Amino acid sequence: MTTGNPHNALLLGIDFGTSRTAVMSNRKFKELIHSVVGYPRDIIGVKILNRTQVIGAEALDKRSLLELHFPLENGVLREGSEKELEAAHELLRHTIELAEPRAGEKICGVIGVPARASVANKEQLLKLTEGLMDIAMVVSEPFMVAYGLSKLTNAFIVDIGAGTTDICAMKGTVPSVENQATILKGGDYVDELLVAAIRDAYPTAQLDRHVARRIKEHSSFVGEPGDPIIQILRLNGRPTEVDLTDAVRATCETIVPDIVEHLKRLLLVFDADHQAEALSNIILAGGGSRIRGLGAMIGHHLREYGDVRVTMVADPDFSGAQGALKLAMELPPEYWNQIGDVIGTVG
Ligand SMILES: Nc1ncnc2c1ncn2[C@@H]1O[C@H](COP(=O)(O)OP(=O)(O)OP(=O)(O)O)[C@@H](O)[C@H]1O
Numbered sequence: 001m002t003t004g005n006p007h008n009a010l011l012l013g014i015d016f017g018t019s020r021t022a023v024m025s026n027r028k029f030k031e032l033i034h035s036v037v038g039y040p041r042d043i044i045g046v047k048i049l050n051r052t053q054v055i056g057a058e059a060l061d062k063r064s065l066l067e068l069h070f071p072l073e074n075g076v077l078r079e080g081s082e083k084e085l086e087a088a089h090e091l092l093r094h095t096i097e098l099a100e101p102r103a104g105e106k107i108c109g110v111i112g113v114p115a116r117a118s119v120a121n122k123e124q125l126l127k128l129t130e131g132l133m134d135i136a137m138v139v140s141e142p143f144m145v146a147y148g149l150s151k152l153t154n155a156f157i158v159d160i161g162a163g164t165t166d167i168c169a170m171k172g173t174v175p176s177v178e179n180q181a182t183i184l185k186g187g188d189y190v191d192e193l194l195v196a197a198i199r200d201a202y203p204t205a206q207l208d209r210h211v212a213r214r215i216k217e218h219s220s221f222v223g224e225p226g227d228p229i230i231q232i233l234r235l236n237g238r239p240t241e242v243d244l245t246d247a248v249r250a251t252c253e254t255i256v257p258d259i260v261e262h263l264k265r266l267l268l269v270f271d272a273d274h275q276a277e278a279l280s281n282i283i284l285a286g287g288g289s290r291i292r293g294l295g296a297m298i299g300h301h302l303r304e305y306g307d308v309r310v311t312m313v314a315d316p317d318f319s320g321a322q323g324a325l326k327l328a329m330e331l332p333p334e335y336w337n338q339i340g341d342v343i344g345t346v347g
């Protein structure tokens with residue numbers, strides 16, 4: 001394969017996620033941005049902020065002044081209104097600007113999106129890059145993770161994101177729809193269940209899903225508990241110590257059965273000769289891969305299938321963007337249309 005960057009372009013690897021967008025460039029730029037755009041609710045907001053839009057973490061912080069738009073939902077681009085598409089476009093523009101393109105240089109980007117969006121919305125996603133990139137390719141994110149790890153054959157990628165969990169059986173080619181599965185249970189789903197479980201145990205507790213998410217990210221686990229998870233919550237307004245061990249465990253474990261069932265089903269897409277190797281290459285990615293004990297529990301449920309090895313990527317925040325950048329750097333843009341869906345040309 002020819003490698004290099006024949007056009008001296010700015011090459012970008014972007015992982016466009018439901019909750020966060022990661023970007024890396026061939027000039028070693030690396031950033032993680034919350035996938036949210038906020039527009040001031042009224043003229044007072046415009047006056048206080050002195051801007052007509054706010055992107056990323058700042059938008060979440062100032063959400064009382066803003067109407068928030070999260071461009072992806074349940075693993076697909078929201079296409080309901082012009083505003084949603086504008087928010088997605090602005091988010092991409094911001095992401096690219098952060099990477100500091102130089103005047104006049106070509107911008108070539110590989111964009112990893114949830115597997116479902118790469119099927120449902122790819123044309124719309126490519127259109128969003130018009131005017132922002134000279135050439136853009138949209139590919140499914142689990143494939144990007146596999147590419148980054150050079151695990152392109154006889155492996156499973158299980159990408160546990162905020163909106164969805166994507167499972168992909170890698171068979172040495174760009175995965176077809178039959179070799180992928182999308183489960184609409186990711187971190188957001190766990191957060192919602194955790195809010196309900198805590199309210200169930202402590203009916204007077206005041207919390208929303210942002211608080212639940214913080215608790216989860218701090219203490220998520222499945223299987224045997226370690227130290228009890230003690231948090232201070234306001235019960236009827238009064239700060240009180242509560243034990244959330246059972247609630248965290250039960251809600252985190254809700255994602256396991258679907259993952260196991262889809263792994264069993266997708267195992268059959270490999271020839272019998274390759275199944276043992278695939279089972280020794282189950283790789284967890286995405287923020288949810290940080291749930292303690294998850295790999296061991298998945299392995300346990302698959303114990304009748306022989307030796308199973310479940311590992312997690314070293315850097316769940318950037319493994320998709322890193323794979324996208326690697327592809328952008330290894331494959332000259334004129335060949336991109338052999339891998340994914342492409343818009344634009346270079347040269
Ligand atoms: N330690 C942790 N334990 C459990 N979940 C975590 C942890 N850290 C992050 N997460 C969850 O991971 C999710 C974010 O993961 P990621 O950044 O991979 O998602 P995304 O790419 O934005 O979403 P998607 O792939 O669905 O579009 C959030 O739901 C977050 O709460």
Ligand SMILES: [Mg+2]
Pocket residue numbers: 016017018114141159161162286320
């Ligand atoms: Mg993701």
